[in-house]
Amino acid sequence: MVFSSQVFLFLFLPLVLLLYLVLGRWFRNLVLLTASLFFYAWGEQEVVILMLASIVGNYAFGRWLGSAQERGERGKGVVTLSLVFNLALLVVFKYANWIWETLSGLMVELGLSSTGLPVIGEVCGPPLMAMGLIDAPLAADWQIRLPIGISFFTFQAMSYVIDIYRRDAEVQKNPIHFATYIALFPQLIAGPIVRYRDIAKQLVERTVTLSGFAYGVRRFVVGLGKKMLIANIVALQADRIFELPLEQVSAPLAWFGTLCYTLQIYFDFSGYSDMAIGLGHMFGFRFLENFNFPYISRSITEFWRRWHISLSSWYRDYLYIPLGGNRCSPLRVYGNLLTVFILCGLWHGASWSFLVWGLYHGLFLVIERLGLGRGLDKLAKPLRHAYTLLVVMIGWVFFRATDISQAIAMLSAMAGFGAEGAARLQPVGLFVDPVVLLALLAGLIGSMPWVRTLGHYYKRLLTEERGRGQLWAMDAASFLAVALILLLSAMEMSANTYNPFIYFRF
């Protein structure tokens, strides 16, 4: 179930909200936990068992660690075991297929085998049959299924155990509270990664206020609008362009496709984060911000302070700083940065493209530390913006491409080395209509912090007696904007169900 679906918006959410608000506060976590498990099982069915295993396992590790610490021990062994447990879940369910295929290909390349490893279904089939989990052998193309949101809930679970180990958080003894933290549906499938210590108190005690709920509504609707009215529209064009045979992609088209994808990924991802934060407020939670207008950055270092903040700060606190952070030799710092960013790339998915994307960003961070950053500081602001956007957009090509060779071909086209005649065959005009233009315009405007500036102006008005009329007008405009975005998003959503032109073959 996704937030931008009718089932969520017009069925699941109202029912859960009503139950949550009507039942007393003692039942609130129970309502949220039940709703979250249902939410996950709705899309993932039996894979919910995996999440339950993560909940049970990490709850047990937390209690074990707490007991060890009460006995005066540090609990290093327990935390190590918990990390092995969590990483094993990730490796098996997210990376095993890729690792297996890579090893198999490597064996063929090295001449160790003519056919590589047996297909993964042949290896996994017999033990699964022996355990009675399946009745028949697995198909030749069978692969281990990636459970949605596994990277998010596993990283949350790891932060819980590590925070206890570091004594940054208390052990959560109430299994309902703990399970609610891991399974909380607003941020379960697309983040932000909420660290335990940040919401530990809220899990036990929180209040739904009128202003908080209204703020949640605004954030949720803005996020929904970002997804439905911008991301989905430019995504269609990005997909069409990235799916074209590469000999039909000219330089302008390649840039246009990359621009569309640049806007798509930001508005899709930040839209989901906004919806999660908004839903959190409706239920009384205060989640951390996940995006802070990353496309206005003037360096890649700044970009990573503004992009997917919950992930980059997770890596900073749980990997980069333990590796030595900035307090070691420059060479070691660079090595640490590259390690963190390669892992950051792989966090997004098990493929070489993501690895290269992570390495690419890591390299720019290193280069900026080596002196480029100081050089950039001397440049005019527009040039620094241009540099950052250029680097980020090139990076997105790796992120979006199906494989490295497609990324390289796309980049060649962007550099003007595309096939001759491609611009005539597939002109950019084919991919632009008034709706796409509006989405692009909204995307460009929405990438800049205009609304935040308005918010500051609003705050100032609050303190001025003479600004009452303007305040009322801004409240009214804000309400109308939210109502309009909700209506337009619902209209777009309804259009997704509308497929009238499956044209009969006469």
Add this chain to the structure above:
Amino acid sequence: MRGRRASVSTPLAGSSPGWSRFLSGFFILAVCSPLVRQAWVEDEVPGDSRAEFRKLADKPAWPEGRAALGSYPREFEAWYGDHFGFRANLLRWHNGLKWIGLGTSPAQSMIQGRDGWMFTTDSRSIEMYRGAIPFTRRELEDWCWSLESRRDRLAQRGIKYVFAIGPSKWEIYPEKMPARLGRVGPSRLEQLTTYLRQHSTVRVVDLRPVLLEAKKADGKDDLAYYPLGTHWTERGALAAYERLGRELGEALASYRGQTAADFELVASDAPGDSWARRMYLEDVLVQKSVKCRPKAPRQAQPQAVTGAPPRTLRTLHPNQDLPRGVLLHDSFSEQMRHWLAEDFSYFSAYWRYEFDEERILGEEPDVVIQMWVGRALEFMPATFMLQESPAVLRELFMRSGHSILQVNSEHVGTAEASGLWRLPPPGEHAGGRVLVHLRLRSKRKGSLVFLQEGAAGAGGGRRRLALVRLNAGMNDLYALLDGWRPDGQLLLGPSVPLAEGSLALVDLEIREVDR
């Protein structure tokens, strides 16, 4: 990485309690209202299945068993998506905003041209318009080969053959297409007619000149094609009918077709072919039409048809001196077939592309007319007609001396779980086009599919090379496989899984095509 702390999302100071209450109430009302409407307004039809040209999803039964549980969420979401409260209103507003407000299309399957004209994007129509997917020389040769084979096969029985293409709307009204869709080459229809004019004597009727002529007589609500539809209007169809009649007159001495003078044009408020209804905007996007009414009473009497495909029209005319005719057509000839019925003593019109040779020859026609929509040049393979002519393929097979692969049931072994046989690798062959002759027993009617598996096994993907019909009992079949790559695996089997032992392969031979 510098140490930093991400900010907690906090409510904007602001929104007075009154506005906060108003906004919260509005949101709860907005998200609950579809549910309330759905619960209370039981009889509402939230979407018009006829307008959308599809059956709206049914409410799934409560799942019983693990398999049903697995598919339940998907089925429920499909049902809910089709039936949630206010769906029709939201769709109507969505389509109106896009079509009228922004001058663009509300669905992927169409575009809005100039002056609010609608054009379908089905079957890569836009690419065909732009000339971005031209026929290759080989495809043009194949079309020519296919048409000539059919003509010659029918000629052996003394039957004339006429082939016509109903041009797509943009062939006649290119000025209504959006300017951004620049053309880069000739359309496929243009290519094919030019090629056939230069290389063949097969009767292919080019309807574009008469339709362009008909366009000159366009009035406000009287055009040759429907602005909001994909088809020609009745006046457009009449122009095409007259042109076809001239061709039939040349082919058959006994043919006496009607002319435009035999019809009167009557203005009508009926929209004709309009997609406005499919956009839920029929009251806003009004289209009128002109009907062509025959002046003389109809004489051809429709006959009850049994055992024929659905929508078959069969008529008998009292004037037995008229020729006998068979028409194979699609939606472009929906009206025209009733006019043609008046021109034949015996007339059968089959609404289908497939050519059932046995049935058609059994009707002893003097002429077979095939009229296809222009988009067929995209979705019909050039060799489609050849696949339907076993006699042509048999002759071709006999003529070819180079055998690439011969197998019998022992070589092939048993089929996979899916019912597909994997054929052993062939001898020396560069790949491309080959002919297969095979004999197999089938317990029931059905179809047999030939698949090419990529060199990387099933992971490399499977591509359909051909589909042939199967009869119950012993089948002696020929199939033309185009684009076969000998480095990949060739598979064959039933197109839908059958019970074990339903098919028994006797033998199979593959030969190079020698044309």
